[in-house]
Amino acid sequence: MFYDGLKNDHGLPHDPLKQLVAPRPIGWISTCNVDGARNLAPYSYFNLVGDKPGIVMFSSVTRKHTLANIEATGEFVCNLATWDLREAVNRTSAPVAGEVDEFELASLTPAPSRMVAPPRVAESPVALECTSFQILDLPDGQGGEHPAKVCFGLVVGVHIDDRAIIDGRVDATILRPIARLGYMDYAVVETVFAMERPTR
Ligand SMILES: Cc1cc2nc3c(=O)[nH]c(=O)nc-3n(C[C@H](O)[C@H](O)[C@H](O)COP(=O)(O)O)c2cc1C
Secondary structure, eight states: OOOOTTTTOOOSSSOOHHHHSOOEEOEEEEEEOTTOOEEEEEESSEEEEETTTTEEEEEESSOOHHHHHHHHHOEEEEEEOBGGGHHHHHHTTSOOOTTOOHHHHTTOOEEOOSSSSSOEETTSSEEEEEEEEEEEEEEOSSSSEEEEEEEEEEEEEEEEOGGGEETTEEOHHHHOBEEEOSTTOEEEOOOOOOOOOOOO
């Protein structure tokens, strides 16, 4: 089948697009507002887009608390969403008021970060402390502006649970990250294979 990307006339009962770019990693993003109140929510329009230095991005499809906090403070932490934490990750996506601390809502432990003010999730085996350097508006495809914005962050601090480091390498089968597919579906990393790149 083929459909027009702007008309979105796929004719299927559910929009297939998110299932077509999958799996998408989940940035489980902790922030604070200007008064220091904590916020935590998952974002699967998320990825690492550069290294040395590490650069991450995520997209907020409307102006949510995470984006508002980053606009105000310039800081965030991307915690790794894992199989063991899947229920807590989902819980923190609830559309609750800005005053609600999702660490408390999901019975998670805030651990102090080293380089930024927002805490990391102590239960998560990986956390990337970030400072935001650009927030981009997105087009709506009709000459206007979409409510979505993409936030880019510089990775200024990296936490890794030592138990996930085996022979000097971080073992993905120990971390077991979860990722978003389309619909209400997720994937979990359980099988890993390696391939050498061609030299010419
Ligand atoms: C796994 C998962 C991934 C999500 N990814 C996104 C995303 O990429 N962008 C977005 O705007 N909302 C996303 N959401 C919805 C937000 O997590 C949800 O709207 C949340 O309430 C936002 O919280 P905040 O207002 O505290 O930032 C996702 C939800 C789940 C469960």
